Amino acid sequence: MIAEFKGNLKSPDLNLQADLEIIAKDIFVRSLQKYIKAEQDINGRRYPRLAESTVRQKARLGLSRNILQATRRLINDFVVRRSGQTKVIIKLSSARTKVGAILQNEGVRSKAQGGVRRFNFFGISREMEKIAMQYMRKRIAEEIKK
């Protein structure tokens, strides 16, 4: 006798949306803000110094001479929100999206630097990935202990 069995033997899935939200707020956004304050891109490279003319203009306008922190709006405009049942989005608030995209993707012309400068301030660095992994390992250990 031949018996045939068809079954759906998939192992259960994990929905980690809540964890992703914590990672987004407490790890990724804080890291992005830390990099901006340190005047580094997300890979830890320092931004080239501003041209003297730029520094003078910022002083004339009463703005901070720190790179990407003239008005301190960019650093405070990261938004984290859940999307649907499974996604978490990190984005700049609409007010700074265009400026951020220009700085990151198009770049700004720099005579002093001889070309186009891009400020890679937005993304996920290896360090951020590593910290997110550490968070998840700790989370698993804590859940097991319960």
Next chain:
Amino acid sequence: MTDFNSFNDMTNFEAEAMLILLTSKATKSALTIEEFINLARLQGATDAAIKKELLADLEEGGRLFGEFRNAIAATSNGVIARMRDSAQFAEDLDVQDYLWVAVLSNSCPDCVERHGQIKTMDEWEQEGLPRAGFTVCKEHCQCILVDASKSVLKPIVRGTRLRSAKERVLTT
């Protein structure tokens, strides 16, 4: 042929919109870590075995944590280069139907079967999104979901050879 301009528009959208999208497992029956552990305990697994399985899966980006690993993976030089299919923007764009597009070069039988099918995002989530582990290729899947309203799959048609005058005469 799939409208690659549409796909490029989707890729540029994430970069232009300054988005980082973190995606978890797609199925509606997904469990939290706590529920998974409780279920495993009910099935007789020891805490040590459960911990070992979870940590191993996390490190390897396996069945349970594959999507999570993809979500937190480092981007390249700050560029949002992880956009693989327009389905990730389902919440942000007014897209109703998605077309499954397989690479069709060494694709697994599940993906070949799905190629060309059009479903809503909810239906694809039930069926299993690319790289969610529901196809034979599992997290190695290279398929994408694109906006069905902008993409038309047509079979590749090689250019027809122009017949010479002699051939035209012979065939008439």
